[in-house]
Amino acid sequence: MTQLLTVNNLSVNYGAIKAVQGVSLSVNRGEIVTLIGANGAGKSTILRTIAGLEKVASGLITFENQGFNRMPSDKRVQNGVVLVPEGRRVFPGMTVQENLQLGAFSVKDKHQVHAAFDTVYEQFPILKARLNQDAATLSGGEQQMLAIGRALMANPKMILLDEPSMGLAPLYIQKIFDIIENIRNHGVTVLVIEQNAAQALRIADRGYVIESGKIIATDTGEALLVSDDVKRAYLGSDVLIK
Template identity: 55%
Template sequence: MLLEIDNITLLYGRIQALHGISLQVDEGEIVALIGANGAGKSTTMRAVSGLRPIASGQIRFAGQDITNMRADLRVIRGISQAPEGRGIFPGMTVQENLDMGAYTRRDRAGIQADLKRVFELFPRLSERRKQAGGTLSGGEQQMLAVGRALMSRPKLMLLDEPSMGLAPMLIQQIFSIITEINQQGTTILLVEQNAQQALSRAHRAYVLETGRIVKSGTGEELLRDSSVKDAYLGVA
């Protein structure tokens, strides 16, 4: 098991955002978290990446307790995140943004190999490597956020709402690339409003409601589940 979240709670001031969340991600999987806005999906991601401290429970990664580990050390351990809203550096070029993704690394040959891989996955970024990140389209910025996360050579990649604000054709393209990244050996934990796409791609998935996991199963099982269809897939 690569990631194990065991009964975690998380507070924003006096408000409890997560109520005893437990889930696991095995090596090689795509695992999706789906749910409405405010369900706790992004908060769970921030707990895993170390951006928000948890109040109780435990997080283990590759057999090690990382519950109280600093966020930058989690990156070195092998966790990277493409955050909700993309979070690129608008005044830096595409190349500089990608270089920032590799800031914990010293293996120059490996960094160059991964840069080549990112440009193969996202040829548009190669064309715009000298362009400022803030001048890219929304779809290109999303590609850059995913590419930057890849540059740390993660064992586990956290993708938070990768399709948000994208045109339907671009959504399809981003999800195809996510599947390709997974097939190349990167395990993925995916938070996504587009439940249809997420469940179609995921090996397993969890449904969150108001900070609690209310359902889990394979992507296929949840696609067929009538309550999931009603709530998230827009199908009766």
């Protein structure tokens, strides 16, 4: 498989706090890869650094063999990497359609924008039904769909998902994971961090376990799901394997 993203010996600091320490990982084109670990382990920092929202202290990030370390975040979007942040961050006071339009800020071709709208509305028919509704009035699950749809408007090659199921009702949690698989099936590579580690590992091709800013294990999603150490630390020993 072709490597799309490579993170080599990445370290990120918040002042004197070493949030990420020497992390190396890769994501191949067409994969779903998940990062799992306890709160505060550094997972969100890794995603935010890949997206250009945090500074690299040391190490190298490359995407399609292009160095990302000094590239502004908006240029990373133009190169195909889009972050869906934790907490959805939809824009209140703006309609669903206006929120989606903002996601296409880097796309200059109007025909591509129209095609992106068609694709998003096909994948998320509920958004089409609510296109003139204030985004703030959507349910949590609908807001998460909007946040993902907004990212897809940029025609990304890779989407970074930060806790996409957080705070959602159980019905929407399953829908979100179905959506993640559907995104991959439509040709978009996915790197996801998720509090629901068991569910994330079920759909992931590969996973990395992060502890205190360091990678302590990596394997296929299936292997990590049945690992006694992973179950004990992150999944609960009685996790149901489906």
